[in-house]
Amino acid sequence: MKRRSILALCLVAALAAAVAATTSGATKQASASSITVWLQVDAQTGWPDLVAAANQQFQSDHPGVTVNIQYQNWGDHLQKFDATLAGGGGPDVIEMGNTETTKYMAAGAFADLTSSKGQFANSANWLSGLAKSGVYQGKVYAVPYYAGSRVVTYRTDLFKSAGIKKLPATTAQFVADAQKLLKKNPQKGFSPFYVAGEDWYSAMGFVFDYGGGVAQRVSGKWKSLLSTPQSLAGLTAYKNFFLATSRAGKTATEGAPDPNPYDVYAQNKAASMIGPSWFSCCVGKKYTSDTAQFVMPGHVAGQTMPGFLGGSDLAVPITSSNKSLAIDWIKDFTSTSIEQGLEKKGNIPNATNLLGNSVNERAAKRSWFVPTAKHWVDVENGNILRNMLGQILTGKLTVKQAAESAGANIESVLNQP
Amino acid sequence: MSRRRNRRGKQAAWNALGLAVFVVMVFPVFWMISTAFKSDAQIVSITPTWFPLHPTLAHFSAAIHKPFFWQDVENSLIIVSVTVAISIVLAFLAAVALARYRFSGRTLFVVLVIGIQMLPQAGLIIPLYVVLARYHQTNVLSGVVITYMTFVLPFCVWTLRGFLLGIPKELEEAAMVDGSTRLGVFIKILLPLMGPGLVATSVFAFITSWNEYIFARVLLNDQSKQTITVWLSYFLGTSRHTDWGALMAASTLTAIPVVIFFLLVQRRIAFGLTAGAVRG
């Protein structure tokens, strides 16, 4: 008994020593010998070589300064950021989603980069959708990093066997093509076009296609645009399109925990789907060779459906003590060569003069974005638009009623102090 | 003869019921492990594949080769072992005080112990971070250890107290009449009888610490210092496609140390009913 307890005590002591040893590596306040950068994990898996290239460039310009890249998850990076804003130890550069920036800009979380704007590569040609998300009250607080739009991924073999000779140029034609696909593929639950009912990124494209919108600022207050005749026409168009072409759940969302569109596609339960262009990665080995993409058409021939321009920006937190080094790093990471590298990996680069001709980039030519309001994040988190779509599709409310109720909701949230 | 057959029949019935419960409870775990061996097509298909006939090790390989796997396993093992070891010792002492002594301030201590567990943890993240940052305990394992101890101690104290109360005082009194000191009694009499209680409590402390996520996420920055649960979250944290096969393989791997720990500890108590010591 005694020997065993001595042994146990020794073990605990050894482990405690191990813990103490790592204490020596505690973070000191960021000194001029290193900077900390928070990038999302997408960069770690998608383009680690570009990150390395940027670091190399930075270190040759600033010998003796190391770059400490810490990868973050989309789900909790803001919680972490908030903790560092309160207690210190935060990064010198942070990647923010373009729908996340406005709230933080309004709260004064970022350093003012307006005077440095000219030094960033291609800043005169920044994509307007991305650039807007980095500006607040006329000042620049975030630098566009990269974007992504939405395209249609489809099964060339199924389209061929259904007798579709040309890709649809209008939504009406798409509906007709969908009927052909349904006839050829009558199995239960098969969607000619898979779009989740509450996929507001895709649905709101219809609203903007008809000239409508979500909300706009009128004499200092936010007013909902959802009840304008154009928006109502767009919502009705979406409802009809969904009912004619998609067998997805009417209240389903486009991501977890609901099925991923590309999984449905890989199970041979969908002939086409709408989503980011990287969806083509995961269509299953069987169908990869029969998969291609095209830009979603609008309701008028020759005009594409406006796609949601998702993307990321880079900002310098106000708590950073290495602002000029941070700005230099951002300059290196958004240089023309890095942006061209991002473009090659299937992303949309941050400037119009760098745009190529991929499906993704063609889709971005006509795009829409959310209102740049301080409280927009609350509208998203409150699922107001999603619920509106669910109510419309299930028939619980008419298009007019649902739009009115959602609009009133949005106004009350956006107009909070 | 018939009575023996009757007993055997009854035993078989109980065993069958036990096996049924086993199958139902373990099914999701089985699903996770079998998915780790399935090909990507089988994972996504509509008709479920129960037993992958051509198991693949590709997912396990992908998981192990993901950066920082071994370092984060080591970090988790260190954090959890130190937390459990210190917490059990401290909790046992405090539980003895609660179960065997009457002292003023006892109710206050009880309220403290129970109250801590009622605090919603979400509310504590930012203030805790601020406190630890002040003492340079962020981005270090010791900061995480002391945080976990704070959450694990109240539960351990309370549960061990419950087990202690189940041991009749007469045993100690008999031993003290024989001349041992009070402390000697605790070590020689109570501790061995607490076997089952110590096991249950230490397994709980181990698992709670091993699977904890949000505080480890917020407190540890360098990927080389993170725990295995944070490492796991990188599979799901991307805005792109999730590699389910690799995630399931990684999850299977992270569950192994817990099972090993339990197997090691449970041998110390006789799972057969040996409550003979409690005989009056």
Added chain:
Amino acid sequence: MPSDSSTTAAAGTLLGTSRRRRRLWSSLARASTPYALIVPVVAVIGVILGYPLVWLVKLSTEQYGLFELIKHHGPSIGLANYRSVLHDQIFWHTLLRTVVFTAANVFFTIVLGMLIALLLTRVSTWVRVLLTSGLVLVWSMPVVVAVEVWNWMTNYQNGVLNYVLTELHLGNYFQHDWYGSTTSQLSMVTLLIVWGALPFVVITLYAGLAQVPHDLVEAAEVDGAAPWRVFRDITLPIIRPILLILTSLSIIWDFGVFTQPYLLIGQAKMTPGNFLMSIYLFEEGYFKSDYGRGAAISLLMLLLVAVLSVIYVRKMVRIGVAE
């Protein structure tokens, strides 16, 4: 002789003093033992949680959003945060829903846990080892992973649950959406939580059952007592403290559970119509970055849980006091 008696008396008092001093020291030692035993625990908890608790209380009386967080200062607004929460209809609806949810979860967890623990005492050793190992395997699954697996098993597109139910001809469950209504969503969450909570409850109860004298039970059975009476009169009194602990802990945990409902139902399907208290706290306090309000809700939750579990806690404390 007076001098002799006074010397003896003096000697007597001297001896008496040292004996008294020794008794004083030993009684001090005995009295201070419990304090010495609890000091380490109090120290750890106090050092780490002391400041956060004070901060939480202070925050709840302040206007503290993201802007104030960055400035490290927020104006004091008294009890306005509390008033705003208590006047919120959503708060009360959520509270009711959470109470019902907690009751259901605790009931199933404890009852099923007790039954399985008793089962463990009846089966052969090999079944017992198998079942216990299975339970530990379940327990060792990280919650996030368990949720993902459950999600798969129950999703309407290719979930194994729908497939099995349809194959067993229990009805047409093709593409049945288990997350269509609030009741259905919360039932799924309950299943998940009870499944995850059973291992701990079963193992702890089984450890407690090990303290029940086996020969007493056998003797009673030989005498012809019904199993129910054996359980009630012999087993129950011995494991009562543990049962009370587990019940009160389950109440506390299930009232504040967050990860399972949040991830299983999904943030996109969260509406005030299916909030649970912890999700309400998260959405109102942290998603909206209104930390002052979040602190008020946290403290209200603490109060509510204390009220809900007070009966069990008092019983538990009293068991100890009676000793």
